[in-house]
Amino acid sequence: MKTVMGIIDLQENDKLIKEMTAKRPLAAVPFAGRYRLIDFSLSSMVNSGMDTVGILLPNKSRSILDHLRSGKDWDLARKHDGLFYLPPAEAENGLRNGNIQSFYRHLDFIENSSQKYVLISGSRIVYNMNFDNVLRFHQNTGADITMVYNMESTENTAGGTVIKTAENGLVQDIAVQAVTYEDAKVAMGIYLMDKHIFTNIVESCFSHGGTNFLIDGLMHVDDSYSIYGFKHDGYVARINSTASYYKASMEILNPEIWQEIFMNVDRVYTKVKDEAPAQYKKNAKATNSLIANGCVVEGTVENSILFRGVKVGKGVHVKNSIVMQKCDLQEDALIENVICDKNVVITHGKWLKGASNYPLIVEKGVVI
Template identity: 60%
Template sequence: MGIINLQEDNSLIRELTDRRVVESLPFAGRYRLIDFALSSMVNSGIQNVGIMLPDKPRSVLDHLRSGKDWDLARRHDGLFYLPAPHDEESRRRGDLKNFYYNLDFFEHSSQKYVLLAGGSFVYNINFNELLRFHQNTNADITMVYYTAAQEAAGRSTVIETAENGLVEDIAEKPAIYDGSKVSMNVFLMEKRIFVEMIRYSYEHGGQDLLLDGIIRRADEYNIYAYEHDGYVAHVDSTASYYKANMDILEPSVWEELFMGENSIYTKVKDEVPVQYKDTAVVKNSLIANGCIIRGEVENSILFRGVTIEEGVKVKNSIIMQKCDVQENSLLENVICDKNVVITKEKWLKGAQNYPLIVAKNVVI
């Protein structure tokens, strides 16, 4: 069975997560971040998926609905929503209380293994290879990691391993460095171990599943690490969200994520194709259905239903659904949230490593 935990820290990306969780952030023109973990599970044959809902679940529920677009609207198993307990039931912080209050769901499932994942990573993985690795090593817990190619800020779980993959050290750190082995918040274990971990950790005062259930009890488990050598992006800040979207414009990244054997699924919306008018000039950009382009767009991502009027120049920017950029405006290094209107002859420009953000429904 698959479990996607939506209880994640959004303190470094609050500008975009005021009314939504990180996992429901729009990404790459038509997707949401949760699509990558969920699609990888479905492509690996997982038919029973539980979604650990956050305190603000509306955007997630609206996107996933019955799970039909991921073939999870089933008579048996399928997609399940696991709500967080009310504050008066448990004042304890952290995600461990959510797992504990949904223990009956895990215990009554028929699957032998539990695959636990976060929803803020961008990747495309076949988890069947992870399962074979887990069985061959006789591990209690197998965690998936990637090797960082550059330094990055933001709290991450860094590990050290032996040559055979045995985890020798695991710790949460405020930054990662080039060459660090960084956890992707994906853990595979037998259900009996998972249930015991939740019950013991919560009943002994624990708050966080990773910290209290795994890191502090690491000596009690036989933990191995499995390396994913493909593309990985962790969206935990505004800068990392912007960079991950810009990475998608690289053909090698796009082809690995979306053009391989395993598809990434999302909520389907039937809209007309893009309309490129006579004055349109588009270079190295990703344009979703329903857009109307009369101006210039370069190195940018436009979501569904965006209108770019004549004389407009958009460069190195992310324009989300239903935005309207009116005549002779200029946008460079900008992120526009949904339903933004940029009126005539406005110039907006952010820094290359930190874009300017325009909040949802704003008129400038």
């Protein structure tokens, strides 16, 4: 995989999860107690042996820069190659230009790289994959472009892209989801191709006024390009709304899914923070939960995720909830089906409850 450059496109639609992305990009949304969403795609690239990764930044980039820094925690702080930040292109006349304009702006960076291939990925999907298998498939089939997909029902993938393939994997049709049905081949937004093919598509799309790499580029490529689909059989969670984020977080509490994602041969890396282990006081009780370092638990935590530094006071009951960094749940408070963003304070005796299929969200820094 030394011949492959990775590009993680962070210019993603976050309108359906705007309560959590008002001050951060989707890639920086916390997940599973100590990670950010970008950690999964970036770790998969690093574990596959890719040592050059470009991050196509969104407009709200401060939190992602703080999280990734030099790339040291992913072994990408190097004299040669390593981690590169690609600033977004400015919109013209106040219009949103999608990712094509930003790709076009950085074509010289791609063309001057020593790698032969480029692998494009987003950050909204939770998975753990070794891309070496994708590269071998790409080379063995003689594909010009390889799209990675997984099999699932489309009912929970609103706005997703569904592909139709022949028996040998050749893609025959690509469509933005219009109906729901079982056993669909749903694209994961991961594309592998020769870098010269990538630059040709971007240049052509840009010159014709296109804005989106998938819709205006791949869905309208010339017949001279062959596109194949590679099936990923592992766990996949698409974070495209608040409901899907909550659902994926609750699924992570399943030991089988947790082991597949985090106890795999290939680790998921994140920004290291040295903190004391979680403390469980005399009357603390925790069942089927993820509780990160630095937490102090005096109450009851059930089927929930606590991020670093959370305080759970006496008599507090946390159920089916996600509590992010440095939150303070004071005595006799109760939260159920709730997402608390960072630095939230729930004061003495307050009860908060959301729906089982759509959680109540408490925004960052709020005191209730």
